[in-house]
Every structure is written in structure tokens, then in C-alpha cells.
Amino acid sequence: MFAILTGILVPISVFVWLYLDAKNKRETLIEISKNLGDPKRLDDLMNLLDDRPKEPIDYRRGGVITLFVGIGLYLMGTTFLGFILKGVGLLAAAIGAGTIIAGYLFPNDSVHLSKAVEKFEEG
Numbered sequence: 001m002f003a004i005l006t007g008i009l010v011p012i013s014v015f016v017w018l019y020l021d022a023k024n025k026r027e028t029l030i031e032i033s034k035n036l037g038d039p040k041r042l043d044d045l046m047n048l049l050d051d052r053p054k055e056p057i058d059y060r061r062g063g064v065i066t067l068f069v070g071i072g073l074y075l076m077g078t079t080f081l082g083f084i085l086k087g088v089g090l091l092a093a094a095i096g097a098g099t100i101i102a103g104y105l106f107p108n109d110s111v112h113l114s115k116a117v118e119k120f121e122e123g
Helices: 002-035 039-049 059-081 083-105 110-122
Strands: none
Touching: 059 083
8 A cells, every 4th residue: 555655646746846846936037027127137047047958969978878778788687687688688779879870860969950951952
């Protein structure tokens, strides 16, 4: 019974925590906007409080991490946990290799993107 309640209680508590955190940010922005006359300064403040990353995702970094996790799982499967873990390790390594390839095939910043558009328009 305790395990079932824990499984329900954890997601609900995380949801409430995230809601209250966002609510405090909204209330703070409302109070600041009442005292701030310049809309440009308000936009700068909102950009400062934005939690999202400003840089694009680097798929190559994530792919290398996933690849080596897969290799580690495979090696653990060969040494002491059996053939099931070998398969899981190979799957994770293949996903990591695919992510690395995707990182090289698809441009992830504005410089590479503009170069790709220029090449497309030329050809």
C-alpha cells in the first residue's frame, strides 16, 4: 500500500512544486512591470529569467555519452550479467552512434544553417 501511495505522491508533489515555483516568478514579474515604465527593460528582464538554454542542442555530445554508456553496458553483460545486458548495451551503442551521425548531418547553429541554405540556393 505504501509503494502505491509513493508512486502517486511523487508525481503530484513535483507538479505542485513546479507550479508554485512558476507562480512566484509570475507574481514577481507582475510587481516589477508595475514599477517599470520602459517595455524594452521589461523584455530584457524576462529574457534574463528565462530558464531555457539559448544555444542549440549539440547532438554529437549526447551521442558520445550514449555510445559509451552502451559500450559499458555491453562490457558489463560480457563479464557478469549475461546476454540480455549485451543486447541492451548494443542497442544503446547503436542509438549513440546514430545520434553522433545526426549531429554531423544536421547543422545545429546559425552559421552552419546559413551555409547550408546558401549551398541549397546555389545548386
